[in-house]
Amino acid sequence: MSAVLRLVGVEIAKVRSTRMWIGLLLGAVGLAALGAIATLAIAGTPDGLEAGLTPIETVEDVRDFVTTGSIAGVFALVLGATAMTTEHRHRTLSGTFLAAPKRWPVVVAKVIGYGVAGFAFGVVGGLIPLVAVAVKFAVGGEVVPFGASVVVAVLAVGAGAAFSAAMGAAAGAALRSQLIAIIGVLGWTLVVESLVGAILPATVKWFPFSGLATSLTQTGTDLLSPGAAGLVMVLYLAIALGAGLAVTMARDVE
Amino acid sequence: MSSNDASPGPAIEVAGLTKRFGELAAVDGLSFAVPRGRVTGFLGPNGAGKTTTMRVVLGLAAPTEGTATILGRAYSALDQPLAHVGAMLESTGFHPGRTGRDHLRITARAGGIGGERIDAVLDQVAMREYADRRVGGYSSGMRQRLGLATALLGDPEVLVLDEPGNGLDPAGVAWLRGFLRAFADAGRSVFVSSHLLAEMAQTVDRLVVIDRGRLVREGPVEAITSSVARDVVVRSPDAERLGVSLEAAGATVSAGDDPAAISVAGLPIEQVGEIAATERAVLHELRSREASLEEAFLQLTGGEGGEAGEGPERPPAPAIPPPPQDAR
Numbered sequence: 220m221s222a223v224l225r226l227v228g229v230e231i232a233k234v235r236s237t238r239m240w241i242g243l244l245l246g247a248v249g250l251a252a253l254g255a256i257a258t259l260a261i262a263g264t265p266d267g268l269e270a271g272l273t274p275i276e277t278v279e280d281v282r283d284f285v286t287t288g289s290i291a292g293v294f295a296l297v298l299g300a301t302a303m304t305t306e307h308r309h310r311t312l313s314g315t316f317l318a319a320p321k322r323w324p325v326v327v328a329k330v331i332g333y334g335v336a337g338f339a340f341g342v343v344g345g346l347i348p349l350v351a352v353a354v355k356f357a358v359g360g361e362v363v364p365f366g367a368s369v370v371v372a373v374l375a376v377g378a379g380a381a382f383s384a385a386m387g388a389a390a391g392a393a394l395r396s397q398l399i400a401i402i403g404v405l406g407w408t409l410v411v412e413s414l415v416g417a418i419l420p421a422t423v424k425w426f427p428f429s430g431l432a433t434s435l436t437q438t439g440t441d442l443l444s445p446g447a448a449g450l451v452m453v454l455y456l457a458i459a460l461g462a463g464l465a466v467t468m469a470r471d472v473e
Numbered sequence: 474m475s476s477n478d479a480s481p482g483p484a485i486e487v488a489g490l491t492k493r494f495g496e497l498a499a500v501d502g503l504s505f506a507v508p509r510g511r512v513t514g515f516l517g518p519n520g521a522g523k524t525t526t527m528r529v530v531l532g533l534a535a536p537t538e539g540t541a542t543i544l545g546r547a548y549s550a551l552d553q554p555l556a557h558v559g560a561m562l563e564s565t566g567f568h569p570g571r572t573g574r575d576h577l578r579i580t581a582r583a584g585g586i587g588g589e590r591i592d593a594v595l596d597q598v599a600m601r602e603y604a605d606r607r608v609g610g611y612s613s614g615m616r617q618r619l620g621l622a623t624a625l626l627g628d629p630e631v632l633v634l635d636e637p638g639n640g641l642d643p644a645g646v647a648w649l650r651g652f653l654r655a656f657a658d659a660g661r662s663v664f665v666s667s668h669l670l671a672e673m674a675q676t677v678d679r680l681v682v683i684d685r686g687r688l689v690r691e692g693p694v695e696a697i698t699s700s701v702a703r704d705v706v707v708r709s710p711d712a713e714r715l716g717v718s719l720e721a722a723g724a725t726v727s728a729g730d731d732p733a734a735i736s737v738a739g740l741p742i743e744q745v746g747e748i749a750a751t752e753r754a755v756l757h758e759l760r761s762r763e764a765s766l767e768e769a770f771l772q773l774t775g776g777e778g779g780e781a782g783e784g785p786e787r788p789p790a791p792a793i794p795p796p797p798q799d800a801r
Contacts, residue, residue, distance in 0.1 A: 229583045236579065237570035310566030313533050314623065317560050318583035320532045320549040471534035473564060 223324045223331070230302070230332030239305075240336065243298050247291035247344050254287050255348035259355050275352055278366040284348050285372040286436040291344025292428065293408060295337035295380040299387025300404045302329040303463070304397035313472050326467050330388045330460055337384020338377045345376035372436055375445075379432035382452050386427060389456060392463025424448075427455050482545055484509045484631045484662035485530060489539035492525050492686075499525040501686035502539070507664045507679075512657045514677035514694075515666040518774050522686040523666045524563065527635050530664075531560050543631060555584030559624030560633040569609030573600060573619050576608060577626060586627050594622040613640035621649075632656060634665040638672055650676045674766040684774040694766065701764045701772045704738040705745045708758035715754040722748055733757070 234240050261267035263274030275284055303326070306312040319325050349369065356363040391400045408428045416423040416430075424430040424442050434448030443451065485507035492500040500522040507513045517523050528534040530541040532548035543551065543558050551557055567576055577591045595601040598618040608616065617640040624632060632653075638646045646669075653663050653676055667673050673680075680697050682689040690697050709715055712735050716726040724740040737745050742761045749756055764772065 225585070226583060229579055232575075232579050232582065233568075233571075236572070236575040237568060239570070305568070309568045310564060311568055313528075313531075313562055313565045314567075314580060315583065316533060317531060318555055318580050320551070320554055471528070 222319070222321070223328050226319060226324055226328030227332045227335070229319075230328050231335060234298070234332070234336050239301065240298060243294045244340060244343065247294035247340055248347055250290045250294075251288045251344045251347035252351065254290060255284075255351035258284065258287060258348075259351060275355075276364070278364040278368060281349070281352060281364050282366075282368045282372045283437070284352055285345050285369060286376060286433075287348050288344035288346070288373075288376050289341070289379055289432065289436065291340045291376070292337070292380040292383040292432055293405070295340040296383035296387045296404050296408060296428070297401055298340065299333040299337060299384035299389075300391040300400040301397060302333045302388035303392040303467070304394060304400045307395045307473075308397045310473065316472055322467050323464055326389075326392050326460070326464050329392065330385045330456070330463075333388040334381045334385035337387075338381035340384065341377035341380025342373055344380060345373035349373065375435040379435050382432060382456065383428060385456055386459055389459035389463045393459075393466040425451065427452065431455075483507055485541070485543050485633075485664055486545075487526065487530065487539070487541045490526065490529060490536055490541055491538040492522070492529055492534060493537045498686055500529070500536075503683060503686060503688055504539075505681045505688055505691050507662060507681075509662045510657055510660045511678040512653050512663040512665065512676055513679045513681060514673045515664060515681050515683075516670075516673065516770055517666075517683040517689075519668075521683050521774075523683065524635055525686075526683070527560075527562060527633055527664075527666065531558075531562070531633060533562075543633075553585045553627070555580070555586055555627035555629065557627070557629055558631045558633060559627060559629035561620040561624040561635060561637055563635045563639065565620065567608040567611075567616060567619065570607055572605050572607055573611070573615075573622075574604040576619065577604075577622060580623055581626055584627060590626050590628065594625045597625060598622045614642055614645060617641055618645070630661050632661070632663045632665070634663065636667055637665060638667055638669050646672060670765075670767045670770055682770065682773050689773045697773075698764050698766055698769045701769045703764055704736045704762055705740065705742045706734065706758060706760050706762050707737055707745060707749070707756065708734045709749070709754050709756050711752070711754035715749055715752055718748055718752050719745065736762075 258272060259275070261270070262272040267273075273280070275281060303312075306315055315325060316322060353363040387400075387404050390404060394400045394403070412423075412426045412429045416426065420441070424434065430442065431448045431452050434442045435445050442448070483506035487506070488504050490500050490503040491498060503522070503526060515523050515527070525534065526541075529536050530543060530548065541547070548554060548558065571579075574591065574595070577594065578588060580586075581588055581591060592601060595604050598621050600615065600618050600622060603611070603615060608619065611619065617637065621637060624634065638649055641649060650672060653665065657663055657678070665677065674694065677694060679691070679693050681691045682697070690700070707715065708731075710733055712728070712733050716728070716735050719737055719740065720726050722740060722744070724745070725738045727736045727738075728734070729736065742759065746756075746759055749759070
């Protein structure tokens, strides 16, 4: 276990040693800010009310508004998908396995390490709408409604992004091409889940990104409970990790 | 002796190793040993299976059959392998967006090596000045030096180097030669592949020669070069007439650009001299010629050679000269 913990630190150091995470985080912050500002601009207006965007007035409103930062999870997913595929792309995997020749701890460390990075992405993503709404209240001379549930919501957004990054890392371990990995995870998230969800709405709650991640931050009759969603997420992650481990253990390193 | 040192045997031992890629056997029943305290060269034409063998030795590729051990164990069974085995493979890359220092820091941490070794190895390969630049801006020589620094991080007792001279300037190659010699003289072991045969001839104590995945010859360099056919060089104004007589006696005679010089194979030098005396041929030169490593290599593998040529004498080289300022 100590080897895995050491390698988790190595993976986080790898993420920090290049600029990719900065670009992805800026993308996450930018989109979260854009979404938050747009929502604040129309919430409570006739157009907004027509779209179901009521004014943000209570702690519960702020809590729900914070979840718009979940868009950061998409960037965390892409970050995770690069965990192993970057090693293939730049032919650094042999160096990695020369330093740590037992392969399973490396793969597990990547999933955990990128999960930690994804959590940070999610927390930042959750904080962006909170800051935006706080600024709006401050401009009006008021203090934003705040409570423990808002903090929990920010952490839940972080947990959803952590899951996305970890899934990306695990799935990416089963692939060699970075391009295919990124297109694959984005295609699944933005296209497959959307299309199938539109055709079969009852299945949405089982989808790893649009359904389960939402279950962590919102409640509804068409969603699993946060606990059940968490269990299914662990199951999905175990399956993806199993596939990533199987491929990584069996494959020769170039 | 470390906890990894499971046996007093060779530094590296390959036994009955076969590695197939589909129908193709890249390595076919290969067996050899790399003794401790020696520089062992690994020679073979392109595609002979050298890199594949090294990858199997280092646990990066699984053998189809046979075993490969370092210090008596499979590489993956070594505790803190970087502290015992330093490796540099030709195909290993670096993340272009990472600095050289970060690359070493990450590798050291992954291998359980103390960070204090980083500056030491950067100094060893004269790269400290460039360590905080991103690798994407390095020249090929700088990358090669960074690869060597990575291999040296754990102050290992065994070095496995795949074409370490590629991309190095002549001063760097000379340093490498001296470094490997000193490394082995300190009782450590080097297993090095290279296509620079002149460099190999000056650097290595022993050779493992393979072709098409199979062992061709293994042993001390001198034993290998002397085991292949040598010839007799004759320089004479009567070379053409003498050549006819030598061929009649069963020799194989070949002529070069110089019409006064012939190369005689298949007869001992004494008999060549006797025939010259019988023919009353004037001799300007009569000498036996040892096969160079390149000639031995070509004869043993029956084909492709490396970059040949006589190199300079082995120089003492305590520190590598700095790389040229040609970073991209």
